[in-house]
Amino acid sequence: MSFDVARVRKDFPILEREVNGHPLVYLDSANTSQKPVQVLDVMRAHQEKYNGNVSRSVHTLGTESTEAYEGARAKIAAFIGAASPDEVVFTKNSTEALNLVAHSAGQHLRLGPGDEIVISEMEHHSNIVPWQLLCERTGATLRWFGITDEGRLDESDLDALITPATKIVSLVHMSNVLGTINDVSRIAARAHEVGALVVLDCSQSVPHLPIDVRTLGADLIAFTGHKMLGPTGIGVLWGRFDLLEQLPPFLGGGSMIETVTMTGTTYAAPPARFEAGTPPITEAIGLGAAVDYLTGLGMEAVHQHELEITRYALDTLSGVPDVRIFGPSSPEGRGGTVSFGVDGVHPHDVGQILDALGVEVRVGHHCARPVCARFGVPAMTRASFYLYTTTDEIDALARGLDQVRKVFG
Amino acid sequence: MMLDGLYQEIILDHYKHPHGRGLRDPFDGEAHHVNPTCGDEITMRVSSDLSEISYDGLGCSISQASASVLYELLQGTDVAEASGIHHAFVELMQGRGQIEPDEEVLGDGIAFAGVAKFPARVKCALLPWMAFKDAAARAGVDVGVSPEVKA
Numbered sequence: 135m136s137f138d139v140a141r142v143r144k145d146f147p148i149l150e151r152e153v154n155g156h157p158l159v160y161l162d163s164a165n166t167s168q169k170p171v172q173v174l175d176v177m178r179a180h181q182e183k184y185n186g187n188v189s190r191s192v193h194t195l196g197t198e199s200t201e202a203y204e205g206a207r208a209k210i211a212a213f214i215g216a217a218s219p220d221e222v223v224f225t226k227n228s229t230e231a232l233n234l235v236a237h238s239a240g241q242h243l244r245l246g247p248g249d250e251i252v253i254s255e256m257e258h259h260s261n262i263v264p265w266q267l268l269c270e271r272t273g274a275t276l277r278w279f280g281i282t283d284e285g286r287l288d289e290s291d292l293d294a295l296i297t298p299a300t301k302i303v304s305l306v307h308m309s310n311v312l313g314t315i316n317d318v319s320r321i322a323a324r325a326h327e328v329g330a331l332v333v334l335d336c337s338q339s340v341p342h343l344p345i346d347v348r349t350l351g352a353d354l355i356a357f358t359g360h361k362m363l364g365p366t367g368i369g370v371l372w373g374r375f376d377l378l379e380q381l382p383p384f385l386g387g388g389s390m391i392e393t394v395t396m397t398g399t400t401y402a403a404p405p406a407r408f409e410a411g412t413p414p415i416t417e418a419i420g421l422g423a424a425v426d427y428l429t430g431l432g433m434e435a436v437h438q439h440e441l442e443i444t445r446y447a448l449d450t451l452s453g454v455p456d457v458r459i460f461g462p463s464s465p466e467g468r469g470g471t472v473s474f475g476v477d478g479v480h481p482h483d484v485g486q487i488l489d490a491l492g493v494e495v496r497v498g499h500h501c502a503r504p505v506c507a508r509f510g511v512p513a514m515t516r517a518s519f520y521l522y523t524t525t526d527e528i529d530a531l532a533r534g535l536d537q538v539r540k541v542f543g
Numbered sequence: 544m545m546l547d548g549l550y551q552e553i554i555l556d557h558y559k560h561p562h563g564r565g566l567r568d569p570f571d572g573e574a575h576h577v578n579p580t581c582g583d584e585i586t587m588r589v590s591s592d593l594s595e596i597s598y599d600g601l602g603c604s605i606s607q608a609s610a611s612v613l614y615e616l617l618q619g620t621d622v623a624e625a626s627g628i629h630h631a632f633v634e635l636m637q638g639r640g641q642i643e644p645d646e647e648v649l650g651d652g653i654a655f656a657g658v659a660k661f662p663a664r665v666k667c668a669l670l671p672w673m674a675f676k677d678a679a680a681r682a683g684v685d686v687g688v689s690p691e692v693k694a
Contacts, residue, residue: 482581482603482667486549498581512582512601541550542604 137439142431143522145170156492159527164310164338164471164518165496166360169424173363176423177416188415189389189406203415206422207405213425214355215346216372223371223378223405224413228337229260231356231371232304234408235333236264238381239354240272243301243331247273250299252330254279254287255508256309256316259501261335265304274301279321281508285312285461289320296324304333307355308342311505311514312461313444313471315339322351331377337361342440342469342520344433353377363428364421367414378404385410436521440470443519447472447528454535460509470519473500476535479542481515487541488534495531548640548657549664550604557651558604563614567597572682576674578606578666585610587674591682593617593625598671605655605664610671612651617675625679626687628652632672636665 143149146168151158160168180202186195188203204219211219225231243249251265255278269276277295280288287305296303303325308315322332334352339345341362347355354377359368373381383390383401387410392400401407428436445465451457456477462468476484485497496516499506506514517531570588577584583602587610589595596618598610613632617625631648632655640660644653658668679686 480583480603480607482583482605482664483550486661486664503582506582512584542555 137431137435137521139439139522139524143524145172145427146522147171149522153492153494154490159491159493159530161493161495161517161519161523161527161531163341163520163523164361164516166366167341167363167520168522169363169365169420170427172427173365173420173423177365177420180416180419185416187412199415202419202422203413206418206425209422209425209429210370211372213345213429214340214372215348217348218375220403220405221347221372221375221378223373223408224418225356225369225371225408226367226414227360227369228335228356228358229264229369231358231369232260232333232335233264234371234384235304235354235356235373236268237384238408239302239331239333240268240274242381245272245274245301247275248299249274249301250277250297251275252277252279252296252300252303252325254305255281255504256287256312256314257304257306257502257504258310258335258337259503260337261304261306262504265302275299279305281312281505284463285309285314286467287314287316287321292321292324296321296328296330298328300325300328300330302331302333305335306338307334307336307350308338308469308471309461309502309505310338310471311473311500311502311516313468313473314462315343315467315469317467319351326351338469338471341428343437347372359417359421359424362421362424364424365417368417368421370421371408373404375404378408381408383407383410387411389413431521439521440519440523441465443523443525443528444468444470444472446525447517447519447531450528450532451535454532456539457535460511460514470523471516472518473514473516475511475514476538479538481513483542484515484535484538487538488531491530491534491537493527493531493534549661551654551657553651553654554604554608554658557608557611561607561611563597563618564599564611565597566599567595570595570597570678570682572678572680572684574674574677574681576670576677578602578670581667583667583670585671585674587671587678589675589678589682589684591684593620593622593679593684596675598674600671602670603664603667605658605667606670609655609668612655613671613675616650616652622684622686625684629672629676629686633669635659636668 184198186199188200208219334355336355336357340357354373360366390410460473481497571591575586585600588597
């Protein structure tokens, strides 16, 4: 069955609106995705009919809410191939999930001077700063992979970078700027050989690719709901259960305890151990609905659609004068996120003129300043695609870039 | 197109042909400001009598043109005049497009009236002005209290 983008678009009411007198052309899904009615309806119905707090109420509403919340966890576990729903920890977003790992794994591993953490130059700030903070707290050293001119991870010094001193390797699975999908199999094999944990920031990959944590090579992954048709305020940390079981808590409070006395506390088993306080219940249920929606379409079909759009976009943009694409120039091993520069025009100005034409792109450093620095620019313009993106929208982007060149020519 | 208000010819002219650009010595106060959301940067140098203002920066047309206009307006003024112009520009930027600028005071700065209607760009226009204020303070010159910017 071929992927019917016109039918998919009908599920997203926002795609019918106009911006500045033009039909909305939403090319910022790597920033946040739009939400289908199927997700919005489930969240509204939950608030209207079932709302109660989870995991603590004996009454009917509390029980129904708990079932819906835990049901969402099970859907997400199945979506990523987790061995059990207990391997899925709900967080606020990817950032919180990565901070959780930095705190809890850092403490578990008793990191100190002489220990090393390895990341890459391609990371989002959320996979840089938590590790810098951890190094400041413990005296461990942060090291990183560079980026090649083609926008791929430079693995040439793999064996020198990952050594027995390495305790944690945390990498982005798909770059939010370059679109690069990192095949981390060699790095993960090397990391495991020296006994290091492998963490993957899957914020940009889980929404767009079929992901199976059993074959990914990671011990822990982080992703966020709002980039995959779900609401903001809900993210996921997946971890191997035998690992999660050894990690100490991150935040303390209600729901994460086994028993509390005035002199001490014992902790619940995962995932509850890492979910202190009332969680974002409706948001978790909304994410479950988003996963249902994606599963219904099939992640392989979503991926194939995005491959076609990406190929079309790379072809189209490489034909626009004065445009320079950052990152892999062919659709192989990359996702539907394309960053570029327009010679002589600052990305802010590019974005402003595109917005006047209803074309919504992101401009700036994309929370990944080191990537911009690597390519010698202070900022980039980024178009990012999803299951609802059409080739007509890519054409609108190209027309917008012609307008940019007219204004600044 | 709505953008006509934003990209006035005056602004594009200042962007393409900036006045007074380039850091110069001597100076009494220097400030480096960045816009953390977009990475735009400006370095501003000021002498204590305001006879020398110099700057350099990286950024969009609005921030860089604004620096050029600032140079034109403030270079060689006295503290009282600079304070008045500074206040008028900040007020214009915070006016959400509701303030009629006075060309007598703001000169080419009136072209930025349209920028005030684009809240995401107000910070760009103000970046050099806030850097100037800090650089002036470091040179011992107080250009007065300007209302804080929340864009």
